[in-house]
Amino acid sequence: VERGIVVLEGLDTAALHLIMPEKEMEVDLSKDIVFADSDVPYEEEILRHPYQVKCWIRYIEHKDTTNASNTSINMIYERALKQLPGSYKLWYNYLKLRRKQVRGRCITDPAFEEVNNAFERSLIFLHKMPRIWLDYCQFLMDQCKVTRTRRTFDRALQALPLTQHHRIWPLYIKFVHLHNIPETTVRIYRRYLKLSPENSEDFIEYLRSIGRLDDAAIKLAEIVNRESFVSKEGKSKFQLWHELCELISKNPGKVTSLKVEPIIRGGIQRFTDMVGQLWCSLADYHIRAGRFERARDIYEEAIQSVVTVRDFTQVFDAYSQYEESMIHAKMEAMAEKGPSEEDDLEIELRLARFEALMDRRPILLSSVLLRQNPHNIHEWHKRVKLFEGKPREVINTFTEAVQTVDIEQAIGKPHTLWVAFAKFYEDNNQLSEARVIFDKATRVNFKTVEDLASVWCEYAEMELRHENYDRSLQLMQRATAVPAKRAAYYDKSEPVQNRLYKSLKVWSMYADLEESLGTFETTKAVYNRILDLRIATPQVVINFASFLEEHNYFEEAFKAYERGISLFKWPHVNDLWSTYLTKFIKRYGGNKLERARDLFEQVLDGCPVKYAKTFYLLYAKLEEEYGLARHAMSVYERATKAVLPEEQFDMFTIYIKRAADVFGITNTREIYEKAIEVLEDKHA
Numbered sequence: 064v065e066r067g068i069v070v071l072e073g074l075d076t077a078a079l080h081l082i083m084p085e086k087e088m089e090v091d092l093s094k095d096i097v098f099a100d101s102d103v104p105y106e107e108e109i110l111r112h113p114y115q116v117k118c119w120i121r122y123i124e125h126k127d128t129t130n131a132s133n134t135s136i137n138m139i140y141e142r143a144l145k146q147l148p149g150s151y152k153l154w155y156n157y158l159k160l161r162r163k164q165v166r167g168r169c170i171t172d173p174a175f176e177e178v179n180n181a182f183e184r185s186l187i188f189l190h191k192m193p194r195i196w197l198d199y200c201q202f203l204m205d206q207c208k209v210t211r212t213r214r215t216f217d218r219a220l221q222a223l224p225l226t227q228h229h230r231i232w233p234l235y236i237k238f239v240h241l242h243n244i245p246e247t248t249v250r251i252y253r254r255y256l257k258l259s260p261e262n263s264e265d266f267i268e269y270l271r272s273i274g275r276l277d278d279a280a281i282k283l284a285e286i287v288n289r290e291s292f293v294s295k296e297g298k299s300k301f302q303l304w305h306e307l308c309e310l311i312s313k314n315p316g317k318v319t320s321l322k323v324e325p326i327i328r329g330g331i332q333r334f335t336d337m338v339g340q341l342w343c344s345l346a347d348y349h350i351r352a353g354r355f356e357r358a359r360d361i362y363e364e365a366i367q368s369v370v371t372v373r374d375f376t377q378v379f380d381a382y383s384q385y386e387e388s389m390i391h392a393k394m395e396a397m398a399e400k401g402p403s404e405e406d407d408l409e410i411e412l413r414l415a416r417f418e419a420l421m422d423r424r425p426i427l428l429s430s431v432l433l434r435q436n437p438h439n440i441h442e443w444h445k446r447v448k449l450f451e452g453k454p455r456e457v458i459n460t461f462t463e464a465v466q467t468v469d470i471e472q473a474i475g476k477p478h479t480l481w482v483a484f485a486k487f488y489e490d491n492n493q494l495s496e497a498r499v500i501f502d503k504a505t506r507v508n509f510k511t512v513e514d515l516a517s518v519w520c521e522y523a524e525m526e527l528r529h530e531n532y533d534r535s536l537q538l539m540q541r542a543t544a545v546p547a548k549r550a551a552y553y554d555k556s557e558p559v560q561n562r563l564y565k566s567l568k569v570w571s572m573y574a575d576l577e578e579s580l581g582t583f584e585t586t587k588a589v590y591n592r593i594l595d596l597r598i599a600t601p602q603v604v605i606n607f608a609s610f611l612e613e614h615n616y617f618e619e620a621f622k623a624y625e626r627g628i629s630l631f632k633w634p635h636v637n638d639l640w641s642t643y644l645t646k647f648i649k650r651y652g653g654n655k656l657e658r659a660r661d662l663f664e665q666v667l668d669g670c671p672v673k674y675a676k677t678f679y680l681l682y683a684k685l686e687e688e689y690g691l692a693r694h695a696m697s698v699y700e701r702a703t704k705a706v707l708p709e710e711q712f713d714m715f716t717i718y719i720k721r722a723a724d725v726f727g728i729t730n731t732r733e734i735y736e737k738a739i740e741v742l743e744d745k746h747a
Contacts, residue, residue, distance in 0.1 A: 101129065109142075116150050119143035123156075133164050151192055154185040158195070162202060170206045178202065190222040193230045200231075204238055212238060213247070228258055236265075245273045260286075261295055276310065276317040283307045284321060304330040305340050312348035323348050339365075339374030343381045350385065358385065366427050368434075375431040379424060386417045425449050437467050440475030444483065457487060470510050478504065478514040482521045489525055497525060508558045515559045516542075516566040523572060532580050539573040542566075543592075552598075567598045574606070583614055594626050601631060601638050608646075617650055637674050640666045644678070648685055656689055676706045 098106065105122040112118045119139070126136050140157040147153060161178045168174060182199040189195050196219035203212040216235045220228055232255050239248040252266045263286045270279035286292045287303050294303065308327050311318045327345040331338045342365035349358040362382040369375045390413045397406050429446040433439065443464040450456035461484040470477050481504035488497035501522040509515045519542040526535040545564050550557035552565040563569060570593045577586040590607040593599045599607075604627030611620035624643040628636055644662060651659070663682040670678060683698040 099129070101125070113146045116143075116147060116152055119147070119153065120156075136160065149188045151189055151195075154189055155194065158182060158185060158198060162198070175206055186222075191224070193219070193223055193227045196223065196231065197234060200234060200238070204241070209242055209244070225258075232258065240269075245275070248273075249275070249278070260289075261293065263292070264294065264296055264298075271310075274317075276314050277320050280307065280311050280314075280318045280321055283310065284326060301330075301334050301337050304334065305344070308341050308344035312344040313351065315348055315352040336371055337374065338369060339371075339377030342369070342374070342378050346381065346385070355389065367430070369431060370434045372428070372431060372435075375428060379427065383417070383420060386413070386420060389413060390417060436474065438469050438472040438474055440468065440473055440477060440480060443468070443480060447483065454491070461487065470508065473510070476514060476517075477507075478509060478518050481507070481518060485521070485525065489528075494525075494529065498522075501525070506560070508560070510559075512552060512559045512562050512566050513568065515563055516568040519563070519569055520572050523576070527576075536576055536580060539569065539576055542569045543573055565596055565598050567593070567600065567603070570596075570598065571603065574603075578610060586610065590623070594623075594630070597630060599627065599630060601627065601635055603627075604630075604639060605642055608642075612646070621647060633669065633671050634674065641677065644681060648681075652689055656685075659685060672707050679706070 102122075102125070105118075105125055108118050109122060119142075123136060123139055123143075126139060137157075137160075140153065140160070143153050144150070144157065158178070158181060161181055165172065165174045165178055179199075179202070182195070182202065185195055186199070196215075200212060200215050200219065203215055216231065216238065219231050220235075223231065235251065236255060239251050248269065252269065256263055256266060263282060267279050267282050267286075270276070270282065283303070284307055287300070287307055298306075308330060311321060311323045311326065315323070324345065327341055327348070330341045331345075334341070342361065346358045346361040346365070349355075349361060362378065362385065365378040366375060366382065369378060390410065393406070393410055393413060397403075397410070426446075426449055429442065429449060432442045433446065436442070443460070446464075447457055447460050450460055461480065464480050465484065468477055468480065481500060485497040485500040485504070488494070488500060501518065504518045505515065505522070507515075507518075509518075519538065523535045523538045523542075526532075526538065543564055546561045548557070548561050549564075550561040552562050554562065570589070574586065574589045574593065577589050581589075587610075590603070590610070593603060594607075604623060608620040608623045608627075611617070611623060621643065624639060624646075627639050628643070631639065644659075644666070647655075647659060647662065663678065663685070666678055667675065667682070679698060679701065686694040686698055
């Protein structure tokens with residue numbers, strides 16, 4: 064030790080080889096290796112513990128804080144790695160430092176090669192460390208050494224276990240994208256996809272970017288047919304199909320390895336609700352290939368098979384644009400060459416074809432809606448209107464409709480198809496055919512009895528319109544006849560024909576016809592039959608009674624009221640009681656007072672408080688006009704207790720007024736006192 068400096072002498076060449084690389088050694092052999100006084104404790108420590116990483120790290124940190132030269136720090140790293148060649152920490156920090164030392168220099172500087180050599184030496188021991196490989200490859204990429212970088216990536220993949228390949232491949236792919244080496248990139252991608260098939264979309268995009276559309280189509284077809292494939296970009300199976308179809312249809316000259324039409328048709332069969340774009344792609348393929356008639360056939364097939372309005376709109380718009388573009392192209396060709404008679408005929412043919420297509424649009428759209436749901440009654444009616452003025456098409460449409468519609472699945476009223484069909488024949492003065500249609504309709508097992516009843520009623524009304532009154536009555540008799548096997552009205556296990564005899568709609572029309580065309584006895588028999596079947600409504604009972612009254616059968620009318628009252632409960636019987644009592648009082652007045660009182664007591668016995676006020680006032684009026692005053696006052700008193708609380712004030716007011724009129728004002732005191740006691744404060 065002289066002047067605070069330690070001089071190491073006597074080191075042989077082999078020892079120096081361990082400390083630094085050969086190229087650096089050639090430069091530094093002539094120089095002495097010197098240490099400062101502050102280095103002595105660290106030197107002593109590493110002499111005592113040469114195999115402890117932390118000792119070397121402390122020494123390096125010390126040199127770093129004292130701003131030592133790069134050469135001295137590198138020398139310590141080399142000495143440390145001689146002792147600990149398998150230390151990842153030392154190698155990683157050393158290589159990081161060496162890269163930092165050459166940063167900013169020209170890539171042709173020899174120092175870069177020295178760092179490369181350091182990486183190579185590290186990989187002798189750390190070839191299983193992906194971080195070292197990644198740093199080395201990135202360093203080589205920065206030096207623009209393409210072949211050497213590629214080989215290094217390959218060496219990394221060979222050295223590392225398969226479970227760590229996913230760390231290398233992203234940088235490898237990034238590297239090949241930086242350079243225009245398409246064949247190499249394609250081969251590397253194919254190797255990459257064996258490990259990560261989910262990245263096939265990136266490969267396809269690259270193939271399209273370099274113009275290798277055939278390979279792109281093959282790969283895209285492969286992932287479309289792979290059921291387990293899940294798009295990394297979130298694309299659905301249909302979107303992938305559409306992308307494939309668009310690729311192969313727009314490039315018929317470049318995609319030669321695939322059979323285009325079977326592929327697109329496979330997609331059409333698979334995605335039945337979103338096929339418009341696929342049909343357009345198939346037609347576009349034939350157009351670009353110059354097969355124009357085949358393209359037209361495809362469009363026609365498409366509009367006859369799509370089942371959604373959206374798909375139909377896409378196909379029809381594309382079809383019309385195609386026809387229009389063909390006309391324009393032909394006209395431009397004629398303008399260049401000059402028109403000829405053959406060209407004029409062809410133009411007229413194309414224009415006629417285009418106009419026919421546009422005229423067919425409503426009918427084609429109707430077909431789409433009916434393919435979507437062939438049991439939609441409303442759509443069948445709309446379709447018939449489209450053929451207005453074309454009897455043959457109308458008849459064919461009606462025939463197809465009644466044969467196609469499933470009664471159980473029908474949306475709407477199926478019987479309206481039969482009725483409209485028959486009415487069409489009627490409007491064309493073909494009554495015999497209309498009757499045949501109605502007869503067939505009466506044998507259809509409709510979903511509800513009401514549908515069948517409507518058919519019979521329409522049948523009878525048609526005969527009435529043509530003044531066939533007897534025939535109309537016979538139809539109603541047939542409709543209301545009791546079948547061999549009776550069934551309950553709501554028993555859906557039985558056909559509607561066995562339940563029709565309980566349809567009020569048919570019986571009501573029968574009664575109306577008998578009233579207008581029949582005799583008193585036949586009409587009365589119809590109404591009695593309705594009551595016997597217990598299908599009458601309060602209105603039917605009132606109509607029956609009114610009919611009897613018109614013919615002066617008053618007692619029978621009152622019996623009809625009583626039969627009707629026995630059929631119903633409150634509140635449905637309210638109108639019957641009101642009409643019955645009003646008619647009875649009007650007819651007999653005070654002649655049958657006891658009978659009238661019995662009727663009022665009968666109605667008030669079970670009358671809900673909601674309806675009691677009307678009957679009590681009617682009862683009191685009867686007693687005032689034809690009975691005794693005290694009986695009337697008794698009725699009023701009962702009414703004040705029987706009505707709703709909010710109606711009590713009105714009843715007391717009427718009671719007091721009538722009492723004052725009959726007995727005088729002095730006799731109302733008790734009524735007032737009772738009212739004050741019963742009523743709420745605001746009324747009291």
